[in-house]
Each structure stands twice: as C-alpha cells, then as structure tokens.
Amino acid sequence: MLVHICCSVDSHFFLEKLQTDYPEEKLTGFFYDPNIHPYSEYQLRLLDVQRSCKKLGIEVLEGPYDYENWLQAVRGLENEPEKGARCEVCFDKRFDVSAKKALELGEKKITTTLLVSPLKSQEQLKRVGDAFYEKHGVAFIAVDYRSKGGTQDQSRVTKEEQLYRQDYCGCIFGLTMQRDQQNKLMDEMFSPISNLTLPASIEERIHMYKYRMELEDENKEYKIIKQKFLNYRQFNFKLIKGKREVLDAYALSYSTLQRKKAQGRIEFTNENIHYFNREEIKFITLDYFNLTCGTSYQAIKELIFNPPHFEKEMECRRAMLCDNYDITPIIVVKNIPDGKLSIELDAKTYEDVKEKLIIL
Ligand code: SF4
Numbered sequence: 001m002l003v004h005i006c007c008s009v010d011s012h013f014f015l016e017k018l019q020t021d022y023p024e025e026k027l028t029g030f031f032y033d034p035n036i037h038p039y040s041e042y043q044l045r046l047l048d049v050q051r052s053c054k055k056l057g058i059e060v061l062e063g064p065y066d067y068e069n070w071l072q073a074v075r076g077l078e079n080e081p082e083k084g085a086r087c088e089v090c091f092d093k094r095f096d097v098s099a100k101k102a103l104e105l106g107e108k109k110i111t112t113t114l115l116v117s118p119l120k121s122q123e124q125l126k127r128v129g130d131a132f133y134e135k136h137g138v139a140f141i142a143v144d145y146r147s148k149g150g151t152q153d154q155s156r157v158t159k160e161e162q163l164y165r166q167d168y169c170g171c172i173f174g175l176t177m178q179r180d181q182q183n184k185l186m187d188e189m190f191s192p193i194s195n196l197t198l199p200a201s202i203e204e205r206i207h208m209y210k211y212r213m214e215l216e217d218e219n220k221e222y223k224i225i226k227q228k229f230l231n232y233r234q235f236n237f238k239l240i241k242g243k244r245e246v247l248d249a250y251a252l253s254y255s256t257l258q259r260k261k262a263q264g265r266i267e268f269t270n271e272n273i274h275y276f277n278r279e280e281i282k283f284i285t286l287d288y289f290n291l292t293c294g295t296s297y298q299a300i301k302e303l304i305f306n307p308p309h310f311e312k313e314m315e316c317r318r319a320m321l322c323d324n325y326d327i328t329p330i331i332v333v334k335n336i337p338d339g340k341l342s343i344e345l346d347a348k349t350y351e352d353v354k355e356k357l358i359i360l
Pocket residue numbers: 035036082083086087088090091169170171172173174
C-alpha cells in the first residue's frame with residue numbers, strides 16, 4: 001500500500017495504526033507536498049518524516065517539489081480561507097500525483113495521512129479516492145483514525161515521539177492569513193543573503209533535528225524543551241553620507257531604531273566607541289570589531305556576506321557595551337565618517353518561543 005504523507009505528526013500515528021490493522025501489507029510512504037513554503041520548511045518536515053519512518057521501519061519516497069505547478073493549480077484561489085476551495089484543489093493535486101505514483105509502482109492500494117488531520121474533510125478525500133479507483137483500479141483505503149479517541153491518541157504519540165509540530169498548514173497563502181490574524185511577524189520568510197542562521201528560524205530547527213538524529217543513532221537520551229526569549233529580525237539598513245553617498249556599513253544584530261530614520265553626526269569618541277548625537281547610536285571601526293570578536297575581516301562587504309555566528313555577534317555586542325540588554329544600534333564601518341549622516345534602520349525585537357535540545 002502506498003501511503004501519501006503530509007507531515008510526521010499525522011503520519012507517525014497513522015502508520016502505526018495501519019501496521020496494526022494491515023499486518024500483511026508492505027507499507028511505502030510517499031512524501032509529496034509541493035504546497036509547503038518556504039522550501040526550508042519543506043525540508044524540515046521531510047526530515048522529520050524520514051526520522052519517523054526509520055523508527056517504524058517503513059521506506060519513504062520523496063515526490064517532486066513542483067511548486068510552480070502547485071501555484072498554477074491554486075491560481076485565483078489565493079485569498080480563499082483555510083478549508084475552502086484552495087484546500088480542495090490542494091488535496092486533489094497531492095492525492096492525484098500520489099495515486100499516479102501508486103499506479104507507476106504497481107501498488108493496488110493507496111491512502112493518505114491527510115485523513116487524520118482535523119483540518120481536512122474525510123468525505124472529500126474519499127470522494128476523490130473513489131473516483132480514482134473507478135478510473136485506474138487503485139483502491140483508496142479510507143480509514144478513520146480520528147474518532148473514538150484517535151485525536152487524543154495522536155497527540156500523545158506526538159508528544160512521546162517528540163515529533164516536529166508545525167504551527168501552520170503549509171502554503172504561503174494560509175501562512176500569510178494566519179500571521180495577519182495573529183498580528184505576528186511572518187519570520188518564516190526571512191532568509192538572509194549571508195545564510196546566517198537566525199534564532200528560532202527554520203534553519204536553526206533543521207540543524208537541531210539533524211543533531212537529534214545523530215544522538216538517536218548513538219542511543220543518547222535528550223529532550224526538546226521550549227524557551228521564551230526576545231527575538232530579532234532586521235528588514236533594512238542603510239548609512240548615507242551627505243545627500244546620497246551610501247557607505248558600506250553593517251548594523252549588529254539587536255540594533256533597533258524606533259522611528260526607523262535618524263540624522264546627525266558623530267559627536268565624540270571614548271574607548272573605541274564613536275557616539276552619534278541622535279538615538280543613542282554608536283559607531284565602531286571594522287578593526288575594533290575584529291579585535292573584539294577575534295575575526296579578521298578586511299572589508300565591510302565581507303562582514304555583510306559572511307557574518308559571524310549569531311551567538312558570537314551577541315557576545316561581541318555585550319563585550320563592547322558591557323550590557324546584556326542593550327538594543328541601541330551599533331554600526332560597523334571601515335573608517336569613521338565625518339559630516340552629516342543619515343541612518344535608515346528597520347528592525348524589530350519581539351517576544352518569541354524557541355525549541356532547545358538538552359542532553360539528559
Ligand atoms: S492551507 Fe493547507 S490545505 Fe489549504 S491550500 Fe494551503 S497548504 Fe493546502
């Protein structure tokens with residue numbers, strides 16, 4: 001039987017139940033979810049499915065990430081709410097490709113883990129599955145693992161197995177609406193050109209989830225806990241000298257500017273910190289940055305495209321200002337500029353929760 005898989009939270013419980021109810025059946029997983037955006041989130045969900053299937057001894061195949069085709073399929077339905085017409089097309093598309101995969105592999109039965117998701121309509125899935133059977137003779141197995149306490153059992157398994165519990169369905173349209181309603185920053189969409197791994201980002205999770213797989217291979221005990229913290233994202237930063245000369249400059253993480261713009265000049269210098277006369281802004285040279293951080297950047301562009309690890313940068317910030325809670329802008333430049341300067345900095349600090357792995 002080919003089992004279309006949407007995510008580990010739905011698949012782990014679902015596959016365990018199938019193994020019990022169909023002991024003679026060889027199950028093969030098929031991860032086909034081009035709806036998931038961004039691609040890093042797709043990789044994260046796939047990674048967790050691979051881990052779960054490995055535990056259950058089930059082979060998992062990866063379908064194509066044909067995102068453009070998926071976008072084409074839901075065109076015109078972008079503003080539909082969740083559970084609406086876009087979701088119908090999304091299920092149909094994923095099911096259709098999975099069913100064709102079953103046909104290609106010579107499988108006689110197919111099912112989908114979407115059947116346990118509380119957001120999906122079982123009747124609708126069954127209708128699509130039965131229509132495919134009529135056409136191609138691949139039977140759709142419409143199990144109901146949601147009723148009779150199934151949903152509670154599923155939550156228990158999710159917790160016990162420490163599965164990755166995503167907090168949005170998958171696509172950019174659903175995510176945008178959800179974050180708008182929550183009045184929350186859509187930080188899933190941040191991907192710095194420098195490839196810097198930001199705190200509580202998808203990339204940070206991927207590193208952690210890969211690491212936990214290594215720990216599991218070595219039979220080491222661990223736990224994933226949650227932690228509240230002050231997160232940060234920088235949207236835009238520019239330093240302008242005079243009217244229009246843009247200078248190479250780098251704003252350290254946790255630099256914030258309430259009004260997003262400031263104009264002024266450097267007033268005085270003390271112990272390698274150059275004090276701007278507005279908004280508590282501070283300037284440092286690249287040499288001083290290198291000295292404090294133990295780095296050897298030759299040019300600001302090098303720093304922009306290949307900054308130190310986030311934690312390392314925070315250590316440097318603390319060392320320079322001798323303060324743990326400072327969020328004033330610290331701007332790194334090659335040479336300290338004189339004259340009138342304009343600073344544009346759009347950045348945000350916000351309360352957030354991140355996962356942390358602790359070894360027991
Ligand atoms: S909200 Fe979920 S089911 Fe609906 S279209 Fe987006 S990814 Fe598909």
